[in-house]
Amino acid sequence: MEKYNTFKQEGNILIHTRILDAPRDLVWEVWTTPEHIKEWWGPDGFSLTIKSMNVEPGKTWDSIMHGWGRDFDSKVEYLEVKKPSLLSYKHFGESEDYDFTVSVLFEEVEGKTLQTMKSVFKSKEIIEDLNRRFNVIEAGRQTLNRLENYLKISVEK
Amino acid sequence: MAPTRDIFQAIADPTRRQIIGMLARKSLNVNAIAKEFDITRQAVSLHVQFLNDCGLIVIKQQGRERYCEAKLERLKEVTDWVDQYRNYWDNKFDSLQNYLAKIQNKKK
Numbered sequence: 289m290e291k292y293n294t295f296k297q298e299g300n301i302l303i304h305t306r307i308l309d310a311p312r313d314l315v316w317e318v319w320t321t322p323e324h325i326k327e328w329w330g331p332d333g334f335s336l337t338i339k340s341m342n343v344e345p346g347k348t349w350d351s352i353m354h355g356w357g358r359d360f361d362s363k364v365e366y367l368e369v370k371k372p373s374l375l376s377y378k379h380f381g382e383s384e385d386y387d388f389t390v391s392v393l394f395e396e397v398e399g400k401t402l403q404t405m406k407s408v409f410k411s412k413e414i415i416e417d418l419n420r421r422f423n424v425i426e427a428g429r430q431t432l433n434r435l436e437n438y439l440k441i442s443v444e445k
Numbered sequence: 446m447a448p449t450r451d452i453f454q455a456i457a458d459p460t461r462r463q464i465i466g467m468l469a470r471k472s473l474n475v476n477a478i479a480k481e482f483d484i485t486r487q488a489v490s491l492h493v494q495f496l497n498d499c500g501l502i503v504i505k506q507q508g509r510e511r512y513c514e515a516k517l518e519r520l521k522e523v524t525d526w527v528d529q530y531r532n533y534w535d536n537k538f539d540s541l542q543n544y545l546a547k548i549q550n551k552k553k
Binding site: 302403405413415 | 451452456457525526527530531533534535536537538540541542543544545546548549
């Protein structure tokens, strides 16, 4: 089954596949109902408040993620809703350039569900930009950590 | 010496990507690289200099020749955010699988 778990980049698209040990109808349900999705969605250690969730083309899912002592708004607009095989939505980024669309395909394979998630960004350059900025943020964070440790050591002396 | 240019500028250009590809297989001097392209040796030399500035290649003097060698560690920068994205979803799909197992057990 491991062969079904893959990840690759094709230009501006990131593709993630995963085999899930559950019937397709159930997988569909946990993706599309608020009481289920809040049990697994979002970063670890975060909680989720769902303001509204309307799984229909053109309708939205509005929520707030709580974590790291902060609130993060999250909004997606559903594009295609074809129960139980295809769900696609647009994820709103910090600006229009950073919006991306995600399609999740559910297929029945040997009694399990093969889930293929495709995230389509505006361009390959956007992905590269995110890579670069992430790196800058990470580098900045590490520098701050080092400064913090250094200050601690200095104070202890 | 710290690289003075952005690695993303380095890989934005198709000629430079091709040069990186050639050097990844083996070290070459500028003349040997230039032979593979229709552009002038001077133009190739500028691309090589650019890659050098980015820290993607190093130029080593060997006798009268200057050899270009690929240093691909810096290309790793390009994969960082994508790795993060991948890890995030790998982790989420684990959570999803665990949750699915939990609710299926309840139903039994």
